[in-house]
Ligand SMILES: Nc1ncnc2c1ncn2[C@@H]1O[C@H](COP(=O)(O)OP(=O)(O)OP(=O)(O)O)[C@@H](O)[C@H]1O
């Protein structure tokens with residue numbers, strides 16, 4: 001249709017123009033559909049190809065199958081772990097620690113971040129301190145926590161709390177500090193003062209930044225709990241990986257690694273889903 | 288012009304002088320405003336401003352960029368406080384029914400909340416005023432259709448065009464049935480053709496409702512077309528330079544901008560404004 005001169009469209013009247021437009025739209029739609037199908041094929045196909053390559057090269061001893069356990073053997077090991085109930089139990093332990101720590105960290109981080117954003121004296125007092133503490137890798141706190149609380153669940157959960165708290169605190173604080181002053185003025189102009197201003201303007205406007213914090217910190221929390229379980233636990237997915245290494249059972253180690261990756265993907269997916277549902281205005285804008 | 292301001296240094300005297308005339312005027316006397324600049328450099332935005340806006344009048348405010356128009360509007364609207372002088376704003380005026388005057392605002396950048404749908408944006412002020420939900424929705428829906436946005440109730444502001452957003456913020460301002468409407472360059476961000484249409488909408492709306500309006504604009508035509516009075520401000524620090532009564536008959540429409548009487552007024556306005564605009568450019 002690119003060759004059709006504009007004048008011809010005008011002379012042929014409205015119905016003709018309508019047909020041209022309809023054709024252009026369906027062309028765009030077709031293009032978009034092809035692109036989407038391509039995206040899907042690539043995103044699913046690439047890992048499958050890599051796994052097959054892995055299997056083939058391990059079978060052919062291009063790579064050492066004792067270190068790079070071929071996928072079929074990993075699946076066998078996973079079946080065994082599941083039938084003994086070990087994998088389920090380890091998933092349960094890790095998830096419980098992660099989620100308890102995450103929820104505590106999120107709630108306290110959001111509340112503290114919002115308050116620091118709103119109350120200047122508190123911000124002056126605590127914001128630099130928290131920024132400095134955030135720079136310390138939270139996992140480095142573990143020995144100290146073990147000294148204070150002994151080897152129990154508390155220090156493990158607290159490492160997750162620490163990392164989640166700081167991410168959410170920083171994101172919530174930034175959201176309030178960088179808030180569009182025109183929207184605050186608009187809120188005040190239409191009768192939202194003090195708590196109402198917070199509840200109906202600042203809070204909803206800060207949610208995108210808070211959700212970014214939720215997404216980032218669930219991944220960081222998983223990293224931290226895995227590392228904690230390496231050294232200070234005798235169950236959980238981190239322990240499974242570490243213990244398999246010590247017993248030189250790489251097949252089980254791979255099961256642990258793949259499971260941790262899947263847990264991360266699923267948890268992040270859940271948060272993204274909640275974000276889409278609670279911030280429909282943002283999702284639509286991105287398109 | 289029109290209303291003579293009583294000179295006094297004391298707020299209650301100023302207030303009672305205003306009240307003697309009629310109740311629901313708003314105004315400012317000997318108003319000045321200083322902003323603390325970032326680099327230790329202070330800005331005197333307004334200096335010794337005297338202005339009274341009578342009930343039911345449409346006042347256009349015009350002046351060079353940076354002369355303090357928005358500042359004056361925000362102070363009169365209660366969104367900011369003066370450094371010195373007296374303000375007699377909406378919250379200071381108690382109507383015969385015993386409540387303070389209600390105000391509403393139209394902003395250049397719309398100030399719509401991106402997380403609220405069109406109808407929730409319109410209903411925002413009502414919600415803050417604790418109007419029951421059913422009534423809120425009904426009134427908002429009525430105003431949406433009045434500004435030609437029926438069918439867009441569930442649409443978010445980001446998905447609307449500039450002109451539609453401005454009509455949305457028009458609905459948001461008028462749905463609360465305010466006594467006074469403050470408009471800060473409400474049509475500054477829309478294209479010229481849409482602007483003409485929206486100007487006619489504004490004229491119609493105002494002639495039907497006869498609210499007290501303060502309109503800040505950079506357009507001479509718009510100031511004259513809409514206003515009962517056009518107030519011209521000097522370059523910064525802003526003072527009132529001229530207060531012009533616009534004796535054009537109502538109902539008005541955009542066609543009058545080509546009439547002789549209108550061009551005479553415009554020429555006179557421009558004569559007064561020109562020096563100020565030049566001066567404001569020299570400083571910046
Ligand atoms: N919050 C603020 N802090 C510091 N300076 C300010 C602030 N608000 C306004 N000013 C200064 O006060 C002066 C008047 O600003 P104002 O926004 O009232 O001008 P204006 O007449 O509305 O200009 P324009 O026509 O460009 O909108 C400007 O010099 C501006 O830089």
Ligand SMILES: [Mg+2]
Pocket residue numbers: 356357358471
């Ligand atoms: Mg301005």
